[in-house]
Amino acid sequence: MACCRRTRSGPPRTARPTRAAISSGFPSTPKTQGARMERLDLEVKFQAAEAGLISGYASPFGGEPDSAGDVIARGAYAASLKAHREAGTMPLLLWQHDPTQPVGRWLDMREDEKGLHVTGRLVLETVRGAEAYALLKAGALNGLSIGYRAKRAERLPGGARLLTEIDLIEISLVSIPAASTARITSVKTAAVAAPSAARAASNRSRIMADEQKAAAPEAANDMEDRLATVEETVTSLDTRLAAVEESVGNVAKAAGRIEQKLARPGIITKQEEPGEIQTKAFGSYIKHGDAAGAELKSLDMATNGGGYLAPTEFVKEVVKNLVQFSPIRQYARVISIGAAEARMPKRTGTLTAAWVSETGNRAPTDPTYGEITLTPHEAACYVDVSNALLEDNAYNLQGELAADFAEEFGRLEGLAFVSGTGTGQPGGILTDTTVPLVASGAAAAISADAIINLFHALPGFYAANAVWGMNRSTIGAVRKLKTSDGHFLWAESLAEGNPPTILGRPVIELPDMPDVAANALPIMFGDLKQGYRVVDRLSLSVMRDPYSRATNGQTRFHGRRRVGGDVVKAEAIRLLKVATSV
Known part of the structure; x- marks a missing residue:
């Protein structure tokens, strides 16, 4: 929680302060910023000749990553500030990154050991400038946020981005800065003069x-x-x-x-949750784009490759819809990583125990361990949307994009999780040669006995959490199978929303599994939580392209994800092979 306090400068303590100096103050307001307790002193100076003069740090150097995951390197603004000096210009002083609402002019900018220090003057003759001035004096607003283009950046361990060269476009007064220390630290204001x-x-x-x-x-x-x-x-x-x-x-x-x-209704409203703010910003980006072409550090969702990271709620909607097309994601273990790959140990052999006498020799146990590397692979698709629909505020564009991206990405990754080659795409269950096979006992057919044999071929530890996987055609064949006493293997669930079962374990439909045919692998039975791992490197990035389809009256949205997957424990999965033997 950060607190803003303002102090008064005036006559020495031995002199009696004027009533004007006492009446012009407002109490400071505590404000929450993350989980840390911080204290910022907002100095309010009473000088008639310098009313509206403000100063502070627009961007701190180093330290912890900001809320957008960025760290600013010392000297990152040097080239941009030099270019502004040579051109006789200054970055704009805006209100909440709105290019239509300038509130003043920046007078000086310099880099020191702490960050980018700025000094500017508000234009008090404008309505927005006067309101900003009043809010600053009252301590109700003191955040600073930069609008910029990243010219040089590098990825740090853990996924943070180190910005080493920045083209500074504007600096805005904002309510919620990305960096907690990007604040106005001094506001100068006029006081009613007492007799000199x-x-x-x-x-x-x-x-x-x-x-x-x-x-x-x-x-x-x-x-x-x-x-x-x-x-x-x-x-x-x-x-x-x-x-x-x-x-x-x-x-x-x-x-x-x-x-x-x-206190007037509509001026100070209920504080929005960060998720709501990001969703609104993302929706505005989809409908209108980013005319300034700059990243806004108060709501920064930009990625290195262009476009914007989708907010959490949008990603959740996409992932929820993904399950319909890629059910393995629902049952496998899914992890998010911040590196180019994820490595984990894999035991390829087991310990060997034996009974021995009290003083007898102990046989050596040589378990073998290997290493499996999970590499995220990039998947991309695009969706074309009519410009007329973009202009219709009542149209739920975000919901439509979520459904379209989920359908396409789900189809692509669902196929890869089942039969992917592992080269440029995730590795599939069917293509992993270490997964044990169970023969159906017939050259081109399956039977109830084959299903029962497959069930009992999986160790009980894994069978307790295992699921069946097959396509719709195979499901139709299995539903007809009966045991020797005439009971169907297939059992519909009595509870609404629960999947049907075979021998007490749920069945999931995998559209990309093969049909029943000679030497095919039409049925999978296994504990996917233990046996298969999905890694997400980039959940979803969306780039708006209004030019490629402009002649057709459409805007193209490019979506990209980086996803990997592979079998990590083959012993937790079994496959049924349609053959007399394996």
Whole structure:
């Protein structure tokens, strides 16, 4: 949780502060940022000549990755700042990354040991600039976020991205920065001026002079004149005091109007969850694209290869639909990795135990271990959407894209998980030569006895969590099989939503399994949680292409995923081979 506190600068402690300086402050508001407790001091300085001047750090160097998984290297802005200086330009000062709402002008930018330090001035004559100024003074907003293009970057261990050269386009005032330390640290504001020290000194000098004149014997006849002068001075002081009180009242009224505006319905709304914010940003990207071509660090979802990472809710919708076309994903163990590959040990031999006498020799046990490497492979597809549908806000475009991507990616990976070669695609169960086979006992047919033999060929430890896998044609053949006492092997589930079973274990339909034929492998039985592993390197990236199909009035959306898979424990799976022997 980060707290913002503002301090006042003014007369020394020995001087009495004016009522204007006291009435112009607002209490700071605590704000949550992650799970860490942080404290940021927002310094508010009262200087009439510098009202609206702000400064802070727009981008910290090094440290932990921000919420987008990026780390900014020291010196990353050097080339961009040099280019701006040579061109006599500065990055824009915007409100919430909206190019139609500039709120001021950046005056100075420099890199130091902490990060990119910026100084700018808000244009208080504009409505948005005045509102931003009021929110900054009140401590209700102090975040900074950069709009940029990444020119050079490299991948760090663990998946974070190190940005080494950045083309800086704009820096915005935002509510939620990607980096918790990207904040405004100083706001300068005008204060109602009290009588200056010089004016007070002048008054004191005049009064002292009057007193000296009064002490002189020759001034006795001028007593009435001196009294008139003193009365005039008191009247002048009363007039100035009334003006100060009137100014204080104006400041109090202005503060009341600001507080009333901040509390007005529609100005401060319910804080949205991060997932909702990302989903809205992703939906806006799909419908309208990114006209600035810049990555926004307050809601950064960009990938190295172009496009945007889909938010969590969208990915969940795609994965939910994927199961319909790639059921192995539902039953296998799925892990996410941040490296180019995942390596894990694989035991290829078993220990050998034997009974021995008390002092007899123990036979050596030589288990053999190997290593299996799971490499994610890239899968890509695209969907064409009518521009007319994009312009229709009532059209659920995200739901449509989720269904289309799930169908295509599910079809592709479902085939690979069953019969993939492992070269440029995941390895399949049928193509793994280490998976044990069980013969059906007939050259071109299956029987109830063959199904029972396959069931009992799998060790009980794995059979307790195993599933049957076959295509729809084979399911039709198995449903007709009966045991010797006339009972069907196939049993429909009595509970709605549960799959049917064979010998008590559920059946899943794998469309890519082969039909029953000579030497085919039409039925799989195994514990896929133990036997098969799926690795996701990139869940889903979407790139919007409004140009390729522009002549047809369509926008093309390119989707890409990086997925790997392979058999990791062959002993947990059995395959039925249609043959008299294996």
